[in-house]
Amino acid sequence: MNALIVGRAIAGLGGSGMYLGSLNLLSITTTVHERPAYIGATGLTWGLGTVLGPVVGGAFSQSAATWRWAFYINLLIGAVFAPVYFVLLPSADPQPNTPPMARIKQLDWLGIILNIGSFVSLIMAINFGGTVYAWDSGREIALFVVGGLLLIAFAVTQAYSVFTTPAQRLFPGEFLRDPFLVMLFAMMAAASTAIFVPTYYIPLYFQFVRGDTALEAAVRLLPFIILMVFFCIVNGGAMSKTGYYAPWYLFGGAMVLIGGALMYTVKESTSTSKIYGYTVLIGIGSGSYIQASFSVAQAKVKPEQIPLAVGYISLAQTGGVVISLAICGSVFLNESVKGITPFLEGVPTAAIKGAVAGSGSELFRSLEGETRRHVLHAIIHAMDKNYILLIVAGAMTVIGSLFMKWEKLFLEAGHAG
Template identity: 50%
Template sequence: MANTEKTQSQIEEVSAPSSSRTIHGVSWLLVVVSLISATFLWGIDGTIVADIQATFVNQFHSLDRLAWNSVAFFLGAAATVLSWGQIYSHLNSKWVFISCIVVFEVGSAVCGAAPSESALIAGRAICGVGGAGMYTGVLTLLSLTTTEKERALYMGIPGITWGLGTVLGPVIGGAFALYVTWRWGFYINLCVGAACAPVYLFLVPSIDPQPGISMRDRLRNIDWLGMVLLAGAATALIMGICFGGVVYPWGSGRTIALFVLAFVITVAFAVQQGVGFFTKSTVFPVSLVKNISILAIFLNETCSATACFLPIYFIPLYFQYVRGDSPLKAGIYLLPFICFMVGTVMVCGNVVSKTGHWMPWFFYGGALVLIGGALMYTVDESTSPAKIYGYSILIGSGSGAYIQMPFNAAQGFVEPSMIPAAVGLITGAQLAAPAITLSIANSVFLNKAVAALKPILPPDAPTLQVVSGVGSEYLATLDRAKQAEVLHAILKSMSNAYVLIITSGALTLVMSSFLVLHTRRSAKGKA
């Protein structure tokens, strides 16, 4: 296995020129601050709706679409992140980045002005699409505008600002919902974008990755068909999961059609990528699928992303649905989890940069995620906030220990020329996992809750409205004993989300053990 520091230098040689910077002084400071502000907004938007979901449900009366508040953002990002990487490699980086900023701001405006849940979901999806390109653009521009010696320093800044945004997202969303309106949680993106616009337009350098190549040839080399098929397969799959048992019965023609459509498009995508129809350069790194080690690392990334994002959405729901807390207070309850997660990311990254040993963190993280998920599964209405803090810290520290490790690990299993493709694949896993697991968790929660309440409530009871929270008017008409029974059923249904986290921790341990054995066998074979 290649040394981490050596591989990092190889990445730099492949990904960016070593010439000196053309921007200096205050201009360079403004460029860096404006670029990382984009990753800060990206981090905030990933979690800003985490503790105001109950607010959406109560305002729009749309519990059946609860999952889409969170899923739409990650779906838009996951379905396009590989596509943006390919677009940046063919077109002018500055103008692609500015286009992504515009898309992200349009999505934010749609969310802020949303008159209905459907409009809010559409806006979240647009934000995800633009945000994925925005984040990819920040990494690309920093890589192309820094010198070889300073590149490692600047490339670490977006991860830190993303972490800060992730930490502050629930608190910012809760504060706006409590003191002003939740809509300003999205309008704030427009203010930041407007402030940074002059820098993007006049100071960010224009970088052409393929000088001398005509625009027609560049567009021909982009895998447009693959992009459409990838987005279509992801959308059909997520729609089937979210709608099943909530909007339509699981056995209905519409639900079955969505899953069949997802399967057919996935097969078409696999064939198109394998054969290379209508493109010279496929959007998906097909050759990496044959690398067993990369596949194991890919699965570990999906597990860590699942353990990272599920609690961010379900812990606030617990405090709001069961304890009746405000969005701001629910967001504050989430801080121990997020702070330990981000803190562990930084500590582990520092340790690995000095030692070069990343494998132990997979085992450490997987074990903590498994234990923390099992403990959170036992939470009921009598569990103290202190215990929830402790349980969530285990999951946060565990997921933080290895959510960034796959990016380091992958470097030792591929040729230097394939490192960008491997990083793109792992980034796709980091974004796709929350989209899929959040949709599954929300679907299971709603289906289980409705089924659990049927024997408790009368046949004509508005079951979905009762599940929308303790403030339901119907729930207030019940006696205290019946209310307690209803809330217990809702909470037990909510705990099923942590089964996915338990599974993620266990799968991480299995995949990490496999990775160790496979690495040793490969080393013996080479010897």
């Protein structure tokens, strides 16, 4: 398991570098006017990866190739695209005369360490609370205290540029003085929540209720993801053509709000067609503004701040995913165990947690009749509560959109350029 954790951490480092690298290259090679269309197109590859990842991974896990090929396949894809990296990427060096070691020294190492430490501590506290450790245990309290102190220390180092400079600090604190950019940050986190909570819990629902395999459950995501990707591309093209961005946040937030509210009502008896319909609404809504903040933020800041804006919005995107899934995981497991325990008297808590971990567990398969029905109801009821986050995300986006200007931002920026 340690090898898997380290390997995934390294892969995540590379994946985030490629993603941010693509967005930064687009900021260099496109105008403000055409940028939304190109950034929207990145949603196509990102969405395809989201779709194909679970499907391909599920297929490998059920085949003779085994789950290991879910990782090996990345090596093949990297080899195929290696010529692109070496030959076709444009050369844009902002510091042509600066040696590599000097560039490394420019990094805000203290900020990086404090940022990682605070995130890890707080995410562990949320994930472990009520499952690994009791909420009032010393270890749980220590995780929250350490995470909070590290977060405060990070904020202080960024505010006063400790061991770094304002231009090179990790977090662009000046953006927090702009209410509009703060709102864009919150809306990006909301859009990420609206995408990844269903991506994780829709397959889990079908595994419990319909008895789907990993592959079958992943295929259930297709209506949601296809519409999300389609509207992501439409949003980028439309913003480039019309210049307007505010209507997309209003429309997208409303769809997420409606879809999240409907998913909150889902029971084990809800028809598959209704669930597809509800998730399609979420896909349409989240796709309508998941990539928009990248383009809007770049158009609103000074040219020299564009790379900072990309990193700033990306932090909201990835942070929204990590924090929302951590919260959902804790809520789902704690609420499920609390709801199941009365119907499984004498069963150890560890075994109950194992049953919640997947419908394929021996304990869950052994349940019959009324006991199985009550346990399944408790699990789905706990899962429904996660969609409260989508309701909040959608409502926050709708309210925020009402404070946006209905301006032709990208057309005006394009003409000005």
